[in-house]
Amino acid sequence: MGALIKRDILLAWRSGGAWLLGVIFFLMFITFCVIAAGGEAPQLDAYGPAYIWLALLFATLLSFGAIFSDDLSDGTLEQLVLSGLTSFSVTVAKWIAFMILTIGPVFILLPVVGVMLGLSVPRISGQALSVLLATPALAAYGVMAGALMARRGKGGFLIILVSAPFLIPVLIFGLAAVDSYTRFGISAYEFRALGGLSLIAMAIGLPAASAALTANLE
């Protein structure tokens, strides 16, 4: 499992920047939002967290299709399974790699983007915390959708339809958490809800992804 994560990181490093697609998209989306909103400070302050959340969701949605499609189409998955790895451990490795490679860079850029949008420090902290708590959920639904749609290759719109319903609660609580943080801090109930959503996502998404992979290998 560790070997697979290490290999994914090495492949990302060698991919000539392809792995940065998500984070570049994230930055472009925010920039367009700022331009579209007219760049007025009060509006940016009000809608900033929403822009960030939307940009994050779209950036991750964009990357779901690539999670398993290469490894399935070039035979790596069947060799991994024959090497004695269970499809569940392959799924968990991909889940961890997705958090590191796709959500990680976005998370690191969050404070910068927050400052760009003129958000106050508590709102930036709330934003970072809500994204952190939602990351396992985003990645778990990502590997689930990626595994279900692995045979369809990259760029299928179905993958967006499959994952969108699962991401909506994450978006709702993620946004609410940013506002609540400024009033109640970390004890805001939305953070517990987000943590709960992440646990549910892991409980549903990871086994479902593993089952989908097994089915896809046939």
Added chain:
Amino acid sequence: MLKTRMDKTASPRPETLNVSRALATFGLDVSDLALSRGGHRLISGLTLTVAPGELLWVGGDNGIGKSSLLRVICGLSRPDEGYLGWTQNSVPCAATEVIAYQGHLDAFKPNLTSREALSFWADVMDKDIDVTHLLETVGLKSRADVPCGHLSAGQKRRLSLARIILSAKPLWIMDEPTAAMDADGVALIHGLIGAHIARGGSAIIASHQSPVIAGLRTRQLVLEAAS
């Protein structure tokens, strides 16, 4: 930095390419197997056993079901009906414990070098081996640091052969192992299969021409379309 981390598994211990170490005894039992692909029945009523030291050649026309049969034997896809069992030391076990598979797909990433690719698979299989020596065995020593994307089709087959050796599994399942191979490559494959069988391993090979391996009797399974 990442590169050295990948390479770490390659360095520590030299020469554990256990070509001479005896393999665990194993068995493959197939009875009344039926399988289909895309709703079309390919094989029915197949009964077959493979014991240590045997070479089984699976022949037949294109599309007759050779590859599908091999995938079923590997446990990668399920048969429609029938029994399929793998044993190790007379105890039933999972297919993954006894089977090494070389399919049509090479499963190597174009951006990793041959050495990195083998190190990765050694890591996955939890094997501690000398990758350089393994590459030498399959005649790829000079290509060790070439990205897999720059290898020819035959060289990729050699690399996947190295992965089979690396797995140290007793039953080799090979789909067209000599496809895209030069004469040296064919001799290499046959030599390695011969050595594998000599130490108690077995191989099931699907190809158009029966492999001729010196000193080995080949069992044949020729699939024919039902008339």
